[in-house]
Amino acid sequence: MKLIALVDCNSFYCSCERIFRPDLINKPVVVLSNNDGCAISRTTEAKALGIEMGAPYFKIKKYCELKKIHIFSTNFSLYTDISRRVMNIIIEESPSAEVYSVDEAFIDVSGIKDIEEFSKRLKEKIYKKTKIPVSIGVGPTKALAKIANNLAKKSKKSKGIVILKEKRLQDVALARTPVEKIWGIGRANSEKMNRLGIKTAKDFRDYKNTKLIQKIFTKVGLQLQEELKGEIRFGLDYDITKKKEIMCSRTFGSTVNTKKDLKESVANYVSDVAKKIRDQGSLCTKITVFARTNPHNEEVPQYYMHGEKKLTNPTSNTFKLIEHALEIVELGYREGYAYKKAGVRISNFYGEKEYQIDLFEEQESEEEKKLMHVMDKLNNYNGNGTIKSLACGLNNDAFKMNRNHKSQRYTTHWDELMYFNQKTNIKK
DNA sequence: TCTGGGGTCCTAGGACCC
DNA sequence: TCTGGGGTCCTAGGACCC
Numbered sequence: 001m002k003l004i005a006l007v008d009c010n011s012f013y014c015s016c017e018r019i020f021r022p023d024l025i026n027k028p029v030v031v032l033s034n035n036d037g038c039a040i041s042r043t044t045e046a047k048a049l050g051i052e053m054g055a056p057y058f059k060i061k062k063y064c065e066l067k068k069i070h071i072f073s074t075n076f077s078l079y080t081d082i083s084r085r086v087m088n089i090i091i092e093e094s095p096s097a098e099v100y101s102v103d104e105a106f107i108d109v110s111g112i113k114d115i116e117e118f119s120k121r122l123k124e125k126i127y128k129k130t131k132i133p134v135s136i137g138v139g140p141t142k143a144l145a146k147i148a149n150n151l152a153k154k155s156k157k158s159k160g161i162v163i164l165k166e167k168r169l170q171d172v173a174l175a176r177t178p179v180e181k182i183w184g185i186g187r188a189n190s191e192k193m194n195r196l197g198i199k200t201a202k203d204f205r206d207y208k209n210t211k212l213i214q215k216i217f218t219k220v221g222l223q224l225q226e227e228l229k230g231e232i233r234f235g236l237d238y239d240i241t242k243k244k245e246i247m248c249s250r251t252f253g254s255t256v257n258t259k260k261d262l263k264e265s266v267a268n269y270v271s272d273v274a275k276k277i278r279d280q281g282s283l284c285t286k287i288t289v290f291a292r293t294n295p296h297n298e299e300v301p302q303y304y305m306h307g308e309k310k311l312t313n314p315t316s317n318t319f320k321l322i323e324h325a326l327e328i329v330e331l332g333y334r335e336g337y338a339y340k341k342a343g344v345r346i347s348n349f350y351g352e353k354e355y356q357i358d359l360f361e362e363q364e365s366e367e368e369k370k371l372m373h374v375m376d377k378l379n380n381y382n383g384n385g386t387i388k389s390l391a392c393g394l395n396n397d398a399f400k401m402n403r404n405h406k407s408q409r410y411t412t413h414w415d416e417l418m419y420f421n422q423k424t425n426i427k428k
Numbered sequence: 429t430c431t432g433g434g435g436t437c438c439t440a441g442g443a444c445c446c
Numbered sequence: 447t448c449t450g451g452g453g454t455c456c457t458a459g460g461a462c463c464c
Contacts, residue, residue, distance in 0.1 A: 033431085035430085040432065040433090054431075054432085055431085102464070103464075184461095218439070218461095247433085247435075248433085251431085308457090345434095
């Protein structure tokens with residue numbers, strides 16, 4: 001039987017701060033987001049005092065002072081560093097692990113004889129070496145491990161470890177879990193579930209009309225239901241090092257009111273994402289830029305500037321990307337608005353599986369067929385299926401492809417073709 | 429006065445093609 | 447010249463997660 005453990009750090013950012021302030025153990029602590037905007041991490045003591053996730057700081061400031069809640073501004077480089085230490089221990093101690101986020105990791109514990117003993121040892125070791133407390137939940141699937149973990153956090157008796165191996169235990173656990181606590185069911189979907197009379201995770205698991213589940217909650221909802229039944233739908237992913245999109249965005253302390261200032265910020269964000277994409281060794285073929293006014297402020301006129309650009313040549317070059325980004329700002333910028341937030345996102349990375357197929361995998365060797373095949377891939381890779389007609393040939397002479405239906409929609413340039421050729425190791 | 433930042437996945441519907 | 451049904455690709459946007 002397959003068993004998956006989820007190790008989750010308790011109130012991670014707060015716990016990181018406590019490493020240097022052991023006097024705050026057992027005291028309420030809150031960590032705020034950028035610009036001290038809102039609460040993003042709370043200890044159990046702070047939760048008990050009613051501090052909500054995402055609560056705007058200006059609304060709770062007085063209350064925090066009154067209740068002597070200790071407030072910290074974020075220190076992401078610290079958290080990243082501590083996270084790495086914790087994850088390294090988990091990887092060292094486990095047969096195989098997937099680092100899922102900054103404070104969580106899944107472990108395949110199927111082969112381990114005494115899972116309780118293993119969990120206890122791991123938990124102790126992490127605490128001893130990093131001073132970060134963790135909870136561990138075990139179940140046949142990721143979704144069940146998540147539920148086990150939630151219970152481990154809640155129940156004092158469990159001492160931070162809950163193992164949901166037997167069906168009987170799962171029944172009890174699921175009946176005690178309201179739907180909105182299920183991993184992957186957020187506010188919108190839990191409201192829909194309640195309307196269907198589904199209140200607990202057990203109700204959801206046992207809901208017979210799976211067609212309806214699929215219809216309302218889409219494929220993901222159906223997969224979740226199956227996971228709760230103990231059927232694995234989300235396997236462990238050991239190789240998630242490469243991102244599919246990278247973004248950088250900021251809320252401004254005060255608003256930005258000129259095109260020049262906005263361009264300056266955008267250029268900064270671009271250099272940030274460009275560095276990241278080079279670090280992961282990819283090139284991107286799409287860039288998105290957005291800037292928006294403050295949606296929380298109803299007094300000011302609202303505008304959401306948003307534009308994207310497909311790049312013919314994949315790149316990670318900062319200057320090229322900045323050029324593209326500023327062009328988008330140039331097109332989308334409107335005078336007279338107070339911009340409160342802006343960001344840049346790059347995506348459609350070159351270097352992913354689907355683009356690495358051998359273009360000549362079909363061994364039929366007629367030249368025309370080969371070229372058509374390349375064109376199809378190129379179309380795919382350019383992401384728009386409507387390349388006009390193929391201009392391809394030595395000396396840059398146009399060389400038109402004729403499909404039997406005389407479509408002339410496939411075009412590109414020889415350089416581009418050669419570039420693609422090079423990258424994918426096609427033998428000419 | 430002050431409301432984070434960085435991701436992933438899915439679907440509906442439009443555009444386009446044959 | 448007539449025109450429809452079916453397929454594919456792409457985008458916007460929703461929902462969710464940490």
